Amino acid sequence: MKDHNKKTKWIERFKEDNDYRHLRFKQLDMGYGGYPPYELDSDLIDITTLEVFRYIERDRIPLFVGSQSGIYPKIDTIPGFFNGEKIIGVLAKSLLSGNIAGLTLYRISAKDKEFTYKEIIHYKNI
Numbered sequence: 001m002k003d004h005n006k007k008t009k010w011i012e013r014f015k016e017d018n019d020y021r022h023l024r025f026k027q028l029d030m031g032y033g034g035y036p037p038y039e040l041d042s043d044l045i046d047i048t049t050l051e052v053f054r055y056i057e058r059d060r061i062p063l064f065v066g067s068q069s070g071i072y073p074k075i076d077t078i079p080g081f082f083n084g085e086k087i088i089g090v091l092a093k094s095l096l097s098g099n100i101a102g103l104t105l106y107r108i109s110a111k112d113k114e115f116t117y118k119e120i121i122h123y124k125n126i
Contacts (some may be wrong), residue, residue: 008039010102013123020105020121025089027061028053033075036065038093038100054078055087061105066090075115085110087120100125 015021015041025045027035045063062081064071071090075081086108092101105120 008041008100008125010100010123010125011041011044015120017123022059023087023089026053026057026058026060027063028073028078031068032078035072035096036067036093038065038091040091050078054080054083056084061087063089063090063091066092066104067095069095070114082108082112082114 025040026048026084027045029047029049031050037090040063046060064073064075068071075088087105088108090104090106092104093099094101102125104122106115107118107120109118
């Protein structure tokens with residue numbers, strides 16, 4: 001395991017979680033508001049097309065970055081994203097300071113048509 005600094009302490013907590021440490025993340029390759037810059041171990045993330053990003057997979061989940069300006073990419077504008085029950089990750093980051101508060105996993109229900117905050121677990125960065 002890599003030695004993580006104070007910006008990525010949440011990664012250690014995530015990798016220690018027996019329920020979710022098997023997950024990898026999917027980052028959308030472009031569009032829908034893009035991503036603010038962030039740090040993540042390359043062994044945890046795959047850059048994917050829109051089609052793959054929307055797939056419901058057992059071991060890979062979509063990653064978003066939440067900030068004081070909203071969630072990126074713009075989750076409610078991604079065509080076909082609300083296509084069944086899935087887990088997503090939202091990395092909380094301040095665009096002003098660059099600090100990362102942590103990662104939260106949220107559940108999207110099969111009937112959801114827009115994002116609501118159904119928190120499963122939060123991995124703090126302190």
